[in-house]
Amino acid sequence: MNKVGIKQFLRAVSFLCLLVLLTVAASYMLAPKDNTPEGGIINPNANGFFSEPENSIEIAVLGNSDAYSGFSPMELWNMYGYTSYVSAEGHQSVAQSYSQLKKIMSRHDLKLVIFETDELFIKSKLAETAAKIINASAGSAFSVFQYHDRWKTTGLRELFKKPCYTAHCATKGQWLSNDVKGYVGGEYMVKTDKKASIPLSAKAPLDMLVKACRENGIELLFLELPSQSSWNYEKHNAVKAYADKNGIPFLDLNIDRDRFGFDWSTDTRDRGNHLNSRGARKATLFIGEYLIRNYSLTDRRRDADYKQWHKDYEEYAKQVKI
Amino acid sequence: MSYTSYSYLLIFLGTVFIFYTVVPKKFKWAVLLTASYVFYALNSGKLTVFLLLATAAVYFAGILLDCIAYTSALAKKGLEREEKKKLKTLINYQKKAVVVLTLGFIFGILLTIKYSGFFAGIFNRASEFAGLNFVLPEFKFLMPLGISYYTLQAAGYVIDIYRGKYRASHNFGKVALFLSFFPQITEGPIGRFDDLADPLYEGHGFSYDNLTKGLQLTAWGLFKKMVIADRVNLFVSEVFGNHGGYSGSILLAAGALYTLQIYAEFSGCMDIVTGSAQLFGVPLAKNFERPFFFFFLSENWRRWHITLGAWLRDYVFYPVSLSPTCIRTGKFARARLGEHFGSFLPTAFALLITWIGIGFWHGAGIKYLIYGLYYYALMMLGMLLEPLIARGFSALSLRREGRLLNALRILRTSALVIGGMMLFRADSVSVWLEMLKRLFVSFDAGGFAGTVLKCGMDRQDFFIVLLGASAMFIVSLLQEKGIKIRESVAKQRLAVRWAAYAGLIMAIVVFGAYGTGYDAVDFIYGQF
Numbered sequence: 001m002n003k004v005g006i007k008q009f010l011r012a013v014s015f016l017c018l019l020v021l022l023t024v025a026a027s028y029m030l031a032p033k034d035n036t037p038e039g040g041i042i043n044p045n046a047n048g049f050f051s052e053p054e055n056s057i058e059i060a061v062l063g064n065s066d067a068y069s070g071f072s073p074m075e076l077w078n079m080y081g082y083t084s085y086v087s088a089e090g091h092q093s094v095a096q097s098y099s100q101l102k103k104i105m106s107r108h109d110l111k112l113v114i115f116e117t118d119e120l121f122i123k124s125k126l127a128e129t130a131a132k133i134i135n136a137s138a139g140s141a142f143s144v145f146q147y148h149d150r151w152k153t154t155g156l157r158e159l160f161k162k163p164c165y166t167a168h169c170a171t172k173g174q175w176l177s178n179d180v181k182g183y184v185g186g187e188y189m190v191k192t193d194k195k196a197s198i199p200l201s202a203k204a205p206l207d208m209l210v211k212a213c214r215e216n217g218i219e220l221l222f223l224e225l226p227s228q229s230s231w232n233y234e235k236h237n238a239v240k241a242y243a244d245k246n247g248i249p250f251l252d253l254n255i256d257r258d259r260f261g262f263d264w265s266t267d268t269r270d271r272g273n274h275l276n277s278r279g280a281r282k283a284t285l286f287i288g289e290y291l292i293r294n295y296s297l298t299d300r301r302r303d304a305d306y307k308q309w310h311k312d313y314e315e316y317a318k319q320v321k322i
Numbered sequence: 323m324s325y326t327s328y329s330y331l332l333i334f335l336g337t338v339f340i341f342y343t344v345v346p347k348k349f350k351w352a353v354l355l356t357a358s359y360v361f362y363a364l365n366s367g368k369l370t371v372f373l374l375l376a377t378a379a380v381y382f383a384g385i386l387l388d389c390i391a392y393t394s395a396l397a398k399k400g401l402e403r404e405e406k407k408k409l410k411t412l413i414n415y416q417k418k419a420v421v422v423l424t425l426g427f428i429f430g431i432l433l434t435i436k437y438s439g440f441f442a443g444i445f446n447r448a449s450e451f452a453g454l455n456f457v458l459p460e461f462k463f464l465m466p467l468g469i470s471y472y473t474l475q476a477a478g479y480v481i482d483i484y485r486g487k488y489r490a491s492h493n494f495g496k497v498a499l500f501l502s503f504f505p506q507i508t509e510g511p512i513g514r515f516d517d518l519a520d521p522l523y524e525g526h527g528f529s530y531d532n533l534t535k536g537l538q539l540t541a542w543g544l545f546k547k548m549v550i551a552d553r554v555n556l557f558v559s560e561v562f563g564n565h566g567g568y569s570g571s572i573l574l575a576a577g578a579l580y581t582l583q584i585y586a587e588f589s590g591c592m593d594i595v596t597g598s599a600q601l602f603g604v605p606l607a608k609n610f611e612r613p614f615f616f617f618f619l620s621e622n623w624r625r626w627h628i629t630l631g632a633w634l635r636d637y638v639f640y641p642v643s644l645s646p647t648c649i650r651t652g653k654f655a656r657a658r659l660g661e662h663f664g665s666f667l668p669t670a671f672a673l674l675i676t677w678i679g680i681g682f683w684h685g686a687g688i689k690y691l692i693y694g695l696y697y698y699a700l701m702m703l704g705m706l707l708e709p710l711i712a713r714g715f716s717a718l719s720l721r722r723e724g725r726l727l728n729a730l731r732i733l734r735t736s737a738l739v740i741g742g743m744m745l746f747r748a749d750s751v752s753v754w755l756e757m758l759k760r761l762f763v764s765f766d767a768g769g770f771a772g773t774v775l776k777c778g779m780d781r782q783d784f785f786i787v788l789l790g791a792s793a794m795f796i797v798s799l800l801q802e803k804g805i806k807i808r809e810s811v812a813k814q815r816l817a818v819r820w821a822a823y824a825g826l827i828m829a830i831v832v833f834g835a836y837g838t839g840y841d842a843v844d845f846i847y848g849q850f
Contacts, residue, residue: 008530015820022828030832042838148832149839152782 027144029159030151036167040150046092048169049085049104053305057108058297059084061173061223062097062209063116070225070275071114072284073172074316077309080288081299084114086173092119094205101209105216112219112295114287115209117239117250118230120202170312171319176277178321182265183272188228189254195241196234203242210246219295222250225283226262228272251290253283260286266322278322323364325508325594326547326836331540334361338504339601343528350525354503354602355495361504362467369466372435373502376428380476381497383424384490387483390416421484425477432473435463440686468507470683474633475501479515481637488516496523503604505595509588511609512629518604526603536600538808541826542797543593548834550790551587553783554579556835560778562747565757569766572773573757577744581736582791584743585613588627612798619735620701630683634676643672662709670702684746692751696742786833 032041035050045068049057059082061071067088076082085108087100101113198206213220222243224231231254243250253262260282264272267279275283291297300306323329338357345353363370394413398406442458449456479500483490491497500519526532561568561576568576589610596606613625623631642648648668656664681694715722741758748754775781797807811822 005530015823018820018824019827022824023831026828026832144831146837148834148837151832152780 023142023144026148027142030147030154031143031163032147032150033158033161033163034167035165039167040147040153041167042146043089044167045169045171045173045175046087046089046100047103048167048173049087050107050165051167052085052108052172054107055109056306057083057085057104058111059114059291060101060104060108060110060112061086061088061114061116062092062100063088063223064092064119064122065090065175065274066118066225066227066230067116067223068173068175069177069269070227070280070283071116071223071287072174072277072280072316074170074174074313075281075284076288076291077172077301078313079285080292080297081301082288082291082297083300083306083309084172088116088173091122093122094119094202094209098205098209098212101212105212105218110216110218111297112221112291113209113213114221114223117222117224117235118227120198120206120239121196121230121235123199123201170315172312174280176316176319177269177274178319179269179276180266180278180322181269181271183228183268184265185228185272188231189233189236192233193237194234195237196232198238198242206242210248220248222248223287224250224252224254225275226253226257226264226267226279227274228264228268230273249294251287253286256286276322277320281320323361325591325598326544331544335598335601339533342602347525347527350602351495351499351523354522355499358499358502358504358507362502362507365508366467369464372431372466372469373472374498375431376472376476377494377498377501379424379427380480380501381491381494383420383480384483384497385492386420387417387480388490388492390420391486417484421480424480428473428476432469435465435469437682437686438463468509471510471512472501472507474512474630475515478512478633478637482515491515491519493523499523503599505598505604506606509591509595510627510629511592511595511607512633513607517607521604529603532600532603535808536597538811538823539593539597539600541597541823541830543590543595543597544830544834545790545826546586546590546593546794548830548836550787550794551583551590552835552840553779553787553790553833554583554586556778556783556840558583558747562749565748565753565760568760568777569764569769569773570761571765571767571770572777573744573760574740574765575770575774576777577740577747577757579787580747581740581743582787584746585610586791586794612802618731619697619704619738622735622739623697630680634679638679639672639676642675643668648672666705670705673701674698689745689748689751689754693742693745696745700738790833 032039035041035044035047037044041047049060059073059076061067061073061084063086065088068086071084071086071088073084073086076084085104087104089096089100092100097115097119104110210220212218222239224236224239236252236255239252240250242248253260262279262282267275267282269276269279300309323334325331334357338353341357342350342353359370362373366373390413394409397409401409439460439462442460446457446460479497482488496519497515499522500513500515503513503518503522506513558576558580561572562580565573565576592606592609599606607629609628611625611628613622648671651671652665652668654664655667658664659667677694677698678691679694680697681690681692684690684693712722721727744757745751745754748757775784779787800807811819814822
């Protein structure tokens with residue numbers, strides 16, 4: 001490269017650095033300064049962990065709508081005293097799960113991550129996944145791509161304000177439903193040796209998620225909650241193979257349904273796709289038994305610092321009608 | 323893969339540019355050809371076969387035409403004049419047969435895929451009306467990407483060889499690259515082989531100038547598309563989707579904003595693709611020349627979608643207007659109806675065919691036919707009334723170039739263009755007529771202020787659109803005055819240049835209509 005070439009190269013690199021700096025600055029200014037809906041945050045329920053006391057959450061549950069419908073942190077608390085938060089979003093991709101994990105880790109000292117595996121089979125465009133992974137890896141540095149429209153509602157003062165998270169989610173990320181619309185179809189978990197394939201757009205960020213857990217000394221558990229419409233034995237085999245290869249335990253409640261008294265006629269809100277609050281209670285208690293046997297988590301029920309959790313349980317219990 | 327997607331801008335374009343830069347010069351065309359077919363296959367899958375068929379058809383037709391010309395030149399030697407004449411007739415007949423068969427084949431594919439359902443529908447309705455019990459199946463085929471664009475390019479290639487404009491290429495890769503080049507396959511511009519084939523094929527080394535200018539133009543195109551067009555789409559979709567609930571004044575605003583949307587989007591796309599091609603040192607034909615600055619409808623059309631207009635002029639209008647029948651009709655009419663009307667008739671006939679072509683090129687439907695005829699009728703009216711208008715001006719001793727008059731002309735032409743665009747955007751001709759009726763019978767100017775902010779765009783959206791459109795207008799104005807914007811910016815100090823470039827990119831990032839709350843908007847002209 002000649003002198004002119006070097007000069008041009010340095011100039012291009014400097015300009016790119018300037019762009020990165022501007023993007024980071026815009027991201028800081030436009031990022032929501034609170035995790036309430038009014039604060040402009042996307043999916044406030046999934047981001048409620050920001051306003052939980054620092055290092056108070058031991059278990060993070062990641063996944064899509066199956067996870068926020070079928071796992072109940074309050075039941076887990078009431079029965080076992082474990083503190084958990086469901087940071088799940090509708091159609092959450094694995095790259096987004098990874099991004100959420102990074103965010104939770106920045107505030108809480110996690111001991112266990114429960115990853116709901118349904119989202120592994122949702123195909124997304126590789127390029128979009130790559131963009132999400134870049135964004136997730138850089139934390140919130142490029143959140144302007146997600147929150148750019150907040151220029152409409154953000155005042156000049158708020159642009160430079162430090163974040164202050166105030167939202168309170170009594171269900172700890174669970175989406176409660178008291179609807180009962182039973183599933184009356186046949187058995188969907190028909191045993192087979194066939195194996196579905198996990199798309200590369202899911203596998204790449206999953207590898208990153210596994211690595212992040214390992215590097216931070218966090219146990220990882222794969223979980224599949226009952227879902228008649230989105231799950232089958234081929235997918236089970238695919239996750240089992242990946243889990244075995246990476247030494248990750250895998251709890252598939254679609255196979256173990258009889259062991260915790262699951263009933264498709266009463267425990268689903270939409271004919272077999274998602275669980276209702278009764279189904280979530282049954283599933284969570286079963287998972288709790290599994291956690292007691294396999295992990296050394298802390299029962300915080302007698303800890304004075306966790307009084308709020310008892311109040312939250314009372315509020316939760318009032319909302320559960322079935 | 324949209325031209326505004328991460329996949330295209332960050333991954334596809336970046337990867338192709340790196341490969342193109344590092345491979346030796348003689349293989350650079352192969353990188354572009356591979357990239358073009360990958361791009362096409364990613365978008366159209368199995369339908370890529372239609373592109374291949376069109377390419378093969380015109381490639382072999384070109385070679386055949388060349389062979390016929392070559393053998394006829396050899397055979398002519400030593401022949402008598404009469405025999406030469408006979409041979410020429412035979413050769414012309416053979417060449418015509420090759421061209422007609424090839425055009426029949428490539429346009430046959432286009433007609434079958436794009437228009438067969440429409441024409442079958444018309445036939446079935448006519449059959450039902452006549453009481454016949456004969457029904458044709460109304461197929462709806464998946465459209466291969468850019469079929470309306472590459473078919474015209476392919477046809478132009480064969481016709482030009484037939485006319486002797488240039489010789490056929492014996493390099494299949496060169497023809498294939500000319501027809502499939504990824505920046506222009508989706509929305510044009512419709513290229514000519516003699517302009518495009520060599521720059522595509524010869525291979526260019528790394529050029530910092532091409533890289534920076536290509537990226538600048540791409541960013542400017544993204545600004546037009548994402549900041550202006552996609553934001554305006556919020557209003558346009560709402561009003562056109564629920565037109566029955568809005569007053570004439572809101573419908574007029576929607577028509578005007580749709581005109582802005584389609585211009586910002588189409589010209590923005592042209593900037594993106596021209597910028598993309600510039601990265602590889604390939605200059606694409608100009609498709610827009612500031613159509614805002616026009617007094618007459620015909621001028622507007624000359625500056626709008628220039629390559630389509632030029633294609634139809636060269637391959638439809640001229641052949642029709644210069645055909646023996648047209649010339650004979652013109653002579654006949656001039657002798658009986660006078661000079662003005664006599665020369666008007668053959669032109670009007672050739673233009674009718676051209677405008678029907680423009681209408682149907684945009685889509686298979688009565689709406690598109692009417693769209694073409696709308697402009698045709700207005701232009702014909704202008705041509706017919708011209709002598710009367712000229713006489714009127716001279717009788718009143720008025721200047722035809724006054725400022726006020728020009729302003730009125732711009733206003734009139736804008737109104738006519740907006741009327742045409744409303745038809746283009748409306749679901750059907752009857753919806754368009756209903757909307758036009760509301761412009762006159764329930765305009766409700768008083769209620770405009772109370773409604774305009776409830777149609778999908780809020781105050782801030784309008785503010786951004788106003789700023790963006792003003793920037794676009796100022797740039798156009800400067801270009802109209804002959805100022806080359808990119809060159810002018812390049813002459814500024816580094817801080818000024820960087821502020822301009824970074825400002826443009828950050829404006830797209832912050833004010834672009836994308837992500838949560840916005841539906842991805844496909845390029846309108848990408849659907850043809």
